[in-house]
Amino acid sequence: MRKIQKPLRKCLKILDLKPKILFAFCLRDLFVFLGIFFCTGLLVIITNLQSFAVYKDIYQDTSRSLPYSLNILNIAIANPRNQVSTDNQINTSQVNKINFPTAKTHPLPEILQKWEDKSNSGDYFDQVQPTRLGYLVWSNFPVKIYIETPTNINQNQAEIWVKTVYRTVKEWNSYLPLELVNTGELADIKIIRKAPPLQGNPPRARSAQTTYEIYTKNNILSHRFTILLSPTQTGEYLIAASRHELGHALGIWGHSPLATDVLYFSQVRKPPLISTRDVNTLKKVYKQPTKLGWQVE
Ligand SMILES: [Zn+2]
Structure with a gap:
C-alpha cells in the first residue's frame, strides 16, 4: 500500500495539487458527466416520443390495408x-x-x-x-x-x-x-x-x-x-x-x-x-x- 501511495504523493507534489483539491476536481467532473448523461438521455426519449407519434399515425391509418x-x-x-x-x-x-x-x-x-x-x-x-x-x-x-x-x-x-x-x-x-x-x-x-x-x-x-x-x-x-x-x-x-x-x-x-x-x-x-x-x-x-x-x- 505504501508502495502505491508513495508514487501518488510524488505525482501530486509534481502537479502541486493537494488530495482535497484533486477530489474537488473529480467531483466537479463527475457532476458535469452526469449532467450530460441525463440531458442526452432525455433528448433521446423526447426524440423517440415524437417519431413514435408520427409512426402511430402511419400505423393507425394503414392497419387495415392489405398486408x-x-x-x-x-x-x-x-x-x-x-x-x-x-x-x-x-x-x-x-x-x-x-x-x-x-x-x-x-x-x-x-x-x-x-x-x-x-x-x-x-x-x-x-x-x-x-x-x-x-x-x-x-x-x-x-x-x-x-x-x-x-x-x-x-x-x-x-x-x-x-x-x-x-x-x-x-x-x-x-x-x-x-x-x-x-x-x-x-x-x-x-x-x-x-x-x-x-x-x-x-x-x-x-x-x-x-x-x-x-x-x-x-x-x-x-x-x-x-x-x-x-x-x-x-x-x-x-x-x-x-x-x-x-x-x-x-x-x-x-x-x-x-x-x-x-x-x-x-x-x-x-x-x-x-x-x-x-x-x-x-x-x-x-x-x-x-x-x-x-x-x-
Ligand atoms: Zn396501393
Whole structure:
C-alpha cells in the first residue's frame, strides 16, 4: 500500500495539487458527466416520443390495408419538412391541438356527377379507408400536379419518364380536373422518381409509396401528397405504379380485391386501365364527408 501511495504523493507534489483539491476536481467532473448523461438521455426519449407519434399515425391509418400489398400506402400526417418553413405548416405537436372543422361533403365534381355506369359493375368503396380527417377528397379544382424531372439519368431517359407518368395524369384527368404545374411548391400532388424507404421486417424494397401531409392555407385545412416511384419501375410497370398511386392520391385510399381494377392491391403481369369499378368507387368517395377543404375553427 505504501508502495502505491508513495508514487501518488510524488505525482501530486509534481502537479502541486493537494488530495482535497484533486477530489474537488473529480467531483466537479463527475457532476458535469452526469449532467450530460441525463440531458442526452432525455433528448433521446423526447426524440423517440415524437417519431413514435408520427409512426402511430402511419400505423393507425394503414392497419387495415392489405398486408400483401406491393404498393403499401403510407400516411405521414403533418410530417414537418425542414426545407419548407412556412408559418402555416402544422407540425406533429400542433396537429393534436387543432380544432378540426366538422366533416361535411363538398359538391360532387361535374365530371363525376355526369358519370353513369350502365353496366352495373359495382365498386369496392367498402375497402376505402376514411382517415381521421374523413375521406381524402379534393375540393379545389383543378388539382395541381408536379412531375419532377429526374436529374440522375440522361436527358432522354428523363423525358421518357416524365412523359410516361404524364400519360397516367391524363388518364385520371378524364374523371377529375387535373393540371400540371412547373414547381413543386405549388403542387397538391408531387410525383418523384425515387426509391421509397425500405419497410418491414426483414426490410423490403417497394415499387412505390404515397404519403400525405396536412397543412392550413388561409385557415383552410388542406392536404398534399407525395408519390415516390421507384427507379426499378420502367415501361408498363411504371405506368401501372403511377396510375395506381395517383388513384390513392385522388382519394381512393384503399385497395380493390379484383385484379382488373387499377387499385388492386398487388402488381399484375398485365396492368389494367382505369376500370368502371375504379370510377364508381371514386364517385362514391367524393360523396363522403371530410374535414379537408373546410375552415379551421
Ligand atoms: Zn396501393
